Amino acid sequence: MIFNRSLLARAALGPAAGAVLMAFMASGAIPAYQMYSVGLAAVYTIVVLSVGLLAGWSGIWSVGHPAFFAIGAYFAAYGSGHDWALETVVLGAVATGAALGAFLGYAGARFSVLYIALLTLAFTTVTLELINRWSSVTGGDQGVPVIQLRSALGLGTLLGGSTESQYLAVGAAAVVLALAVPAAASGLRMRLVAAKSHPLAARTIGIAPEAQSSLSFAVSGACTCFAGVLLGLLTGFVSPDPFSLTFGISLIAACVLGGVGTVVGAVAGGVYLTWNPSLSSAVGLPQPVVQGLVLICGLLFLPGGVVPFLARPARSLLRRVLRRTDTELPLPAAESPSGPPADAAPEVGGPVLLKLEHVSVSYGGLKALEDASLSLRQNEVLAVIGPNGAGKTTLLNALSGLTGNGRVSGTAEFGGRSLLAARATARSRLGIGRTFQHAEVFSELTVAENVLCTRRRITAKDRAEVARLLSSVGLAEVAERRPGELPFGLQKRLDLARAMAGEPRLLVLDEPFGGLDSGERALLAGHIRRLHAGGTAVVVIDHVLDDLFSVAHRVLAFDFGRTIGEGTPDTVLADPKVRSSYLGTVDGRTRPPEHVGERSMIRLHGVGHTYGGVVALRDVDLDVRQGVVLGIAGANGAGKSTLAGILHGSLAPARGDRETGGAVRTSLAPEGRALFKTLSLRENLEVAAYAAGISGTALRERMAETVQWLPPRLRDRMSASAGGLSGGEQQMLAIARALIVGPDVLIVDEPALGLAPALVDEVYDRLARLAHDGLTVVLLEQLLSRAMSVCHEVAVLHEGVVAAQGRPGDAEFAALAEAAYFSGGHASATTAGAAARTSQVT
Incomplete structure (x- = not known):
């Protein structure tokens, strides 16, 4: 963590505001009947901050935080009745909240946003049921008082509902806000956002999304339990009523209204939760109605939240003041000032770094990669070529551990260590870096943060190294921009820079030249040569053969998941099998x-x-x-x-x-077929007809004509699910769906x-008949x-x-x-x- 003056100044704003507020409270400027509301707003600020940062940084929307809030409050009540020290109560509540939050975060990381919400909903339901039934501890529906909590550190004794409790709530909120500011600039936040933005890409740089979700939920649960202790002291009495599911929905509304993932937005949300009852009384409407109206208006007119809406004009003005007169994004020189020249090409040699033997990857009955074997030496650039669907990307996924539910067999060694049993995050630590075909960058982080998130702790040395790396790939001038503001070529460079940040021994590049113009491709080729000159082994796949062959020492050709040829760049296309895989027969x-x-x-x-x-x-x-x-x-x-x-x-x-x-009238049978696989064959045809406005008698006539075009084995299975067809049968159904509109x-x-060759012939024979018609x-x-x-x-x-x-x-x-x-x-x-x-x- 780097604490500069700006960061320290922003972090000090929370304690400064808290000190000013407590001074007003002590002076009597705030009426006594409003002191409780001020303390309650401070407590709610901590809870809203916990929920908002969990959603904004980790993408987890929780309706389980009323349960954490209740656990903290009941800890205070139980501790006050058993003569526990204040510090013991706080530590116990925080530890319990962290343990439960870590469990929920880890379990929920396997599910979608909807299922995580359901999981937290179940957690709140179970917790509230336990509170109601465990009456010997919680008092059940009747509740339980918070009498007093003495401090073991000599800070005095706090009575439930006392003025001192109100001061404590304000001071605690100020401290939590102060801690949140540097956390927002930390590597922790960057890694959380990276795991949320693109879990697959995050794994390739050593970030485990499950661990990040567990950590963020643990911190959020701990903070909310701490706020619950403060609530117990503030009210002096704890009952189940304030912790209902309605309160959970109110928390989410407060987060959205203030601004999800913003520190100041949490303060706005806390104030809104506190004074919403007063607003409802003033307008004479029930609280849920007022809350719903406010939320609807906020979503319609301030979708980003109140605080981001107000901050946007100020930020825009600042950018205009600081904006450079030249808006052109400079291209880097062909040579990196800190690395060897682009044309440096040492002899290929050294020990074998990577060795694959008989590696296969299958998904159900489909073998995407079959019996692949290769070896790669240090200081070698290996190109992998083949037509679309040949198994190239599956090979790269097998190397980087991203095969998903695929079944992987065979053996692979990297640097003398077994590779296939290692997780994707572990392979990053072994020294394997990876880029993606479509530049899978973390859109919510800046360019610099996209690279910095590869570090667990960010020091001044890390920032300097990242700045040098960005300069070497021509991204120094855009380091503080978001990737979405950049053209695709610069996003490709960012993807490469992120993979290079870990100084990998092996760099795996998936179609790095795709989508780039000739100048950008030449620049990228120079980067690959410099990496090779620096001792990095490279495996690269691409369809832009001229540029690919210009950097490769050896070429491996794939088709239908198998190796079909190998050679040097100037000889491999002379192989009849390789040539026919591209051109066909x-x-x-x-x-x-x-x-x-x-x-x-x-x-x-x-x-x-x-x-x-x-x-x-x-x-x-x-x-x-x-x-x-x-x-x-x-x-x-x-x-x-x-x-x-x-x-x-x-x-x-x-x-x-x-x-x-x-x-x-035109009709398209798209690549990949895009069938509705849960619908029957007949329903797939009917959906296309309805979309074209065909119904009634015309639909029946068109259906009869189209079904007649299909082969007999499909005509007899019109009620079967499209997902149960073979690949060739699905392709014929996709063409029939395009035909039913009468194009x-x-x-x-x-x-x-x-498709297998026999099925290819059948599909093309039927297309030829259409042409003859x-x-x-x-x-x-x-x-x-x-x-x-x-x-x-x-x-x-x-x-x-x-x-x-x-x-x-x-x-x-x-x-x-x-x-x-x-x-x-x-x-x-x-x-x-x-x-x-x-x-x-x-």
């Missing part, structure tokens, strides 16, 4: 019809699209003519699914125009994904040869650009398409346009 079974129409169904002009700064498509020109089977081929990440959404009309392009030749253009995204089909396919064998025209996408377009029967175009598929750069816009102009089908 032609079996000649399906052919499109020879004659098609000339009417333009859908036309795209200069279409481009981005996702949060990630360029998915650039200047796409495409013409889908009536009766044509148009193939869109490209590797994973090329932009095919984005193009499918734009062609379908469900996704509006960020740039360019989409035109249709009159009234054209003019059918768009099918990756119909062969995850005159339906216009747009087929998005990973395998180039498959698209070339079943389509009239083929457009090859590479990094969001139509790199080649032409007719499959043209031998010159076939060579051009293959080059464009892998590198894109070999197919110029002029050549692609010429190919497109010569691809007219008669």
Whole structure:
């Protein structure tokens, strides 16, 4: 914990405000009848702070805090009746609250927010029932008095309901607020927020979400029990009435109204809870009605809470004052000032760091990875390639311990230690770092905090090291910004910086080049070379082969969960098995019809699209003519699914125009099928028809036609659940669901994904029949040869650009398409346009 002047000043505000308030109380400025309300507001502030920080930092909404509140109050009552010291009562209540909170937090971490709320609800219900039945201790419905508690430290004797108790409540609240301020700037808060924001990514940097939930709930429960002791002393009498479930709901309302996760918001919430009865009396309405109205108004007009709403203008003004005149985010130099140059490339050698033998990962009956074996030496960069669904990410997940419910078999050693039995958090400590395909950053933390949360305790040395690390990857200028304010390329750098923060011996990179432009990819390649030069082994998967091969020493190829080839970057694609895994093979079974129409169904002009700064498509020109089977081929990440959404009309392009030749109905069978698996086959078809406005007689006629298109084994099982079908059967149902609306253009995204070859042939045979019936089909396919064998025209996408377009029967175009598929750069816009102009089908 670093205590700077600003932090100390903010922490001192609570005690200063408490001292001023107690001075007013002592001077008589606050009427005697209001002194109790002031003390009660202080007690409620502690409880609201406990609930609000638990929700804001850990994402846990609890309705169990009335039980903790009651436990503390009854500790005070029991201690006063058995001559316990004040310190003994406080320690006993705090320890009990911490133990129960730790249990609830650990148990609740396995469930969703709803189930955690139900768990805490059950805890409160059981506690209140025990209070009512354990009358020998609690007094049951009649309650029990708090007579007096003497201090063992010579602080005097506190009488229940005395003025001294009111001063104690105010002073205690001031101290708790003072402690909350540095806690908000601590590594504890960062790790809690990280575990809440992205549990999977948190595990890769050594943060166990279950442990963080248990810790945060323990602290929250302890603070609430302490507030309960204060309440017992303040009121002088304890009964079950103040601890009802209604009070639990009121606590949540107070947190929301004040501002969830804010320290000052807890004060506002405590004041609201105290004076809500007076407000209700003043307006002549019951308390629940007033509370509901206030909460509704707050959610509608101040959704972030009163305190954040008032603080926002001040913060905005401060930012305007401090804002730099240049808003450009500077790009870092190609070399890191503190590391070896990017072109440093020591000889690959040294002992074997990682060794996998016959590793398999299965999910039920699906084998995502099968019999994978590899070895990796220190100072080696290993590239793993393969088409989508080949098992690459499963391999990385097996290395980093993120296989979830998958069953892992085989053996793996890392640095001479067994790896597969270690948890993901333990693998981080062993020296394995991990990045993610989509830059899974912690959105509620700043850029600097995203990296700092890798430390348990944050010292001045840690902050200096993180500052140097951020500077080396070009993020120093945005260290205090949230990741959501940054373009995707900088988020990728942040993901890499967080993985590098632990100085791993092995860095696992999942598609680091995906979504980046050429300059950003070159910069990232330089970082990988510097890591290698510094002695870090790297395993990297990607579909951008040019950049991937530029940093790799060795390449391993996967398909269908198996290793199919291995070699150096300049030889691996020469392997026929590796090449066919990308391009596919032609079996000649399906052919499109020879004659098609000339009417333009859908036309795209200069279409481009981005996702949060990630360029998915650039200047796409495409013409889908009536009766044509148009193939869109490209590797994973090329932009095919984005193009499918734009062609379908469900996704509006960020740039360019989409035109249709009159009234054209399009239908999309999306990648992954997206079936309603709990519904029957018939219900899946009916839902699509209803969404298109088809019902009654028209629905029955359309249903009969669509069912007839399905194979007999599906026609006879229309009442069966869609989740019980095989992959190929699900794909045919997904296409049938798209057909039931009677489309003019059918768009099918990756119909062969995850299917066995025999099922692929069956799906494509049925698509060919649709084309022969005159339906216009747009087929998005990973395998180039498959698209070339079943389509009239083929457009090859590479990094969001139509790199080649032409007719499959043209031998010159076939060579051009293959080059464009892998590198894109070999197919110029002029050549692609010429190919497109010569691809007219008669």
